[in-house]
Amino acid sequence: MNVLQLGGDNWAEQYQIPSDIKWEFNAYPVKDKKRQHRYDALIFTGEPELTGDEWFQLQWLVDPYKVFCLPKVKTAAGRQLRLFLQQQKAAVIDQLPQDLIADLIPKYYTGQSGLRILPGQLLLNTRHVPAYRFVDGQHVDVDVDAGNQWQDLGTYKQNLFIDPHHLIKFWLEYQGTGFQLRLRIFIQPNGGDGDVQDCHYLEVTGNQELELPIAASPDIRFACIGLEVRGSGKLRLGVLHSRWSRAGHGAFLTGGERIVDPAKHEDVAYYFNPGDMRPPLNVYFSGARGLEGFEAYPLFRNTHAPSLLFTDMRLEIGQFYTGPVIEERIKQVIREKLAELGLTNHELIMNGISMGTYPAMKLGMQLSAYAINVAKPIANLGYVAERGRLQRPDEFATIFDIDAQIARGLDEQSLRQLDEEFWRLASQTDLTDTRLFISVMNDDDYDNRALTNLQNNSAVQKAKQFSYKGFGGRHNDDPASIQWFAQRVAYLTGKEFKRSNVFNE
Structure with a gap:
């Protein structure tokens, strides 16, 4: 350092x-x-x-x-x-x-990391859990009847590696009332059984992540994680998150913050960099990530302009930033940062790649942003799931877990209604002062309808500018689409806002 x-x-x-x-x-x-x-x-x-x-x-x-x-x-x-x-x-x-x-x-170290432990990794204690039901790949329903004593609900199958020189914190997704939950963390040194007294209990309460109360160490250590419950009720258990901690000084990056849905105990994170405090404000939504954290920090830092990064940690790779609580809070954060900088929506650029294109387009349209810049757009989440049976079998099963959170059902009609609602809301927005830049894959195996839907949308047809460029191949075949996206970032931030210092660090 x-x-x-x-x-x-x-x-x-x-x-x-x-x-x-x-x-x-x-x-x-x-x-x-x-x-x-x-x-x-x-x-x-x-x-x-x-x-x-x-x-x-x-x-x-x-x-x-x-x-x-x-x-x-x-x-x-x-x-x-x-x-x-x-x-x-x-x-x-x-x-x-x-x-x-x-x-x-x-x-204040450099770097970030976060892991998801799915509920399927929890070895349930059948003495205390006579019956359970997996709702989808990310949630399991359990009837809890533990009374006034803490009761062992189960133990996660795989030990957690504790990175040297790092503190660790946890976040548990769950739904339900009438009971209390706590994590039981047993620390073991590398190559040893550990001390039975080196056990920590972290009660799951409120919207704060659970800090593991052990000091950072250069030694390699492991943690065995158990889950305990007290009280009675219907528990819907979701993903357990393990993240590098900064002891209250940021989520993932120093200065990072979280948005929490209190009913579902789910979170997304954001990071605000004021830059030189001159327009524009670049907002970027990270794509699907197996390892939790922010994307594209260097890209937007190098523009010297203010930037606001978002990342979605829910489910296995993210949930497309969907959900009424999360979406409304994201828009609120964007408005707050614009006000802090003294900027308007006409100085706002919404950016996203793949999974990040969904909120960049949806929320960018609602905010009537100056520009929307996306690569490999995915707008029809229902259609992506429909393609899974015949066109993309066993390749993106997570889309069904994602759609299950936001659609009325997973039948054909519900999935189509999900997409129709996206485009209905889009048609009600005002894009007369908005520029759209779209980089698409010609044979996209996720959403090959997004470009056509955009071209046919009544609000988009009235947009100030609509530019797109196609690249050969499927969704992840050609990185040239990402390069074109990055060039638009430079063009919009530099040329449009007359900034001579973009990428000249």
């Missing part, structure tokens, strides 16, 4: 610096540009004397939310430093320097 301290006295001479941290004191600007590198954290203990260009360059050498300053530094900050702290979402140091130094590696 590279840490830069600017101003004041050198903390490396006053405090203990972990061996994994390379501490640099007043080492910016660098005379030899070839030796310049990025920093994992930046600490202001005084205000440096930098030119405007040096402040600009420094902003792109450290990520937002990883900048810290002493209270007295912020109070006395000049114009350039005040702007820098605002753009970088800097935090005022409210702890002892040695404590902040100790927090850097476990809380």
